[in-house]
Amino acid sequence: MKKYEQIVEDIEAYIHDNELAQGTRLSSVESYAAHYQVSKSTIIKAMDILEKKGAIFQQRGSGVFVRRQRRKGYVSLLTNRGFTEELKDFAVTTQLLKLELMKPTEEVMLNLKLSGEDEVYYVERLRDIDGNRLCIEASYFPKKIVTYLNSEIAEGSIFNYLTEGLKLNISFADIYLHVDTLNEEQGEKLQLHAGAPALFVEQVVYLGTGEPFDYSKLTYHYQHSKFFVQAINF
Amino acid sequence: MKKYEQIVEDIEAYIHDNELAQGTRLSSVESYAAHYQVSKSTIIKAMDILEKKGAIFQQRGSGVFVRRQRRKGYVSLLTNRGFTEELKDFAVTTQLLKLELMKPTEEVMLNLKLSGEDEVYYVERLRDIDGNRLCIEASYFPKKIVTYLNSEIAEGSIFNYLTEGLKLNISFADIYLHVDTLNEEQGEKLQLHAGAPALFVEQVVYLGTGEPFDYSKLTYHYQHSKFFVQAINF
Structure with a gap:
């Protein structure tokens, strides 16, 4: 598994396990990069995948927010x-x-x-x-x-x-x-x-x-x- | 309309008007950048939007290909x-x-x-x-x-x-x-x-x-x- 794939899984699990509500702001790209000791572009790539998966939405200039709001059983x-x-x-x-x-x-x-x-x-x-x-x-x-x-x-x-x-x-x-x-x-x-x-x-x-x-x-x-x-x- | 939005519309129209088949390879990011006289990152942004819209798919290292293959009336x-x-x-x-x-x-x-x-x-x-x-x-x-x-x-x-x-x-x-x-x-x-x-x-x-x-x-x-x-x- 590549590093960015691991980060995607980690962030998904974090949102799920903490039952984060829609609209919860996640940490900045910079702080994720520091945490995982990877480049900002690796984090940006992980975020793009999370956005395509519907787990987050990105608001230019203001951050990354939790999206996932699934109804159970769908x-x-x-x-x-x-x-x-x-x-x-x-x-x-x-x-x-x-x-x-x-x-x-x-x-x-x-x-x-x-x-x-x-x-x-x-x-x-x-x-x-x-x-x-x-x-x-x-x-x-x-x-x-x-x-x-x-x-x-x-x-x-x-x-x-x-x-x-x-x-x-x-x-x-x-x-x-x-x-x-x-x-x-x-x-x-x-x-x-x-x-x-x-x-x-x-x-x-x-x-x-x-x-x-x-x-x-x-x-x-x-x-x-x-x-x-x-x-x-x- | 921003430059990358104009490029998204242009490429969509190009695919549509020329009835390009699924899998047709599009020009490289470099040649689009030269054609529109914009930076590569503007073209990459346009391509990401086209991918989200289902108009293209990107294959790492090998290029950008036409996706759109809609059945009429759906x-x-x-x-x-x-x-x-x-x-x-x-x-x-x-x-x-x-x-x-x-x-x-x-x-x-x-x-x-x-x-x-x-x-x-x-x-x-x-x-x-x-x-x-x-x-x-x-x-x-x-x-x-x-x-x-x-x-x-x-x-x-x-x-x-x-x-x-x-x-x-x-x-x-x-x-x-x-x-x-x-x-x-x-x-x-x-x-x-x-x-x-x-x-x-x-x-x-x-x-x-x-x-x-x-x-x-x-x-x-x-x-x-x-x-x-x-x-x-x-």
Whole structure:
């Protein structure tokens, strides 16, 4: 872990552990630099990351302030720590429905920028939160990037495997949402009836190089899911 | 408009007008600095804003690349240019249902950090897109910040009035989403039946100083709305 990453984690933990209220002023860049014995530019870099994560806001000339003001139990749309990490105060469990290596469909090729020569891992899972069905998750991973997957991995945190096992540098994501009603099969998987409302999320996740490596479709149980987005530069 | 803001607009327009594909490499910081006759730090600042806006991504050591890859007709959850700006390829119209100065409820006080002494403008509007009902929008603005509102303003773009008339520095927002069914009254306003699915959005928008100035509840017609989010630091 690089020095600025450690500082980002430290400051996040400090805000969290001390339950600092929105608007609380943090120490100056200078005093953080002295404390960590690093250059001001290292602190400025850490602050920029904290701002992008929605943990702080910076007011030119007047300082750095705590932002994070999350409502409990809301899932962030803007991060993919995976539910395992994101909802760590809750018991999130996973049921693997399907894992197979296949040829991509047109839609998958388009979203993952693949050709007909490529192969993808298809993973379908059900996620529960505190014993309640949270969502159906159907994901496609190109084999040329996600070189190996098995059911043991897919039953746990794929996110951890990708970042720690395969050392992928997960960077940004395009997320599309709409609301509609469930069909018969979706209703059954979510323990709801056909015609019940649901949030349908499609996401394409990219490496730092700009290559897409994960195209996922998530279908959420409307009674067991609430979402949170922190917008910067609104 | 400051120099770096002009550069941000220029580069966005360049990407848009030339329909540059995702992953297209842009010129180097040095060559932009030479072109605009500004310092490298001004260009770096412009690039950081473009990254936050999801228009580009930066890859350390290897350059700056085009990101923007929006699906047409999707509303961004992360910006509040107002629909007027955001959906400019579409005809967005507004019908003002209510405008009044009132005492805030507990919920409004909590979200806008007000006391019982304060007053808020309450604005309720219906928005249509290409002749189809898009959403019901109910907004609360604290009078001490949004000092004046009338129906002429509320029938147009409140966003433009706040930024250009009142010169407010709109900065960041907390957005909460969930899916549920419509009640009788909501169904009527959205030209749907009670029990139809809908996306319910609550947002608190902040000034650069961290003061909340807009608490809005939006209820979207599920057939006429689709949303887009660009996540950085996923």
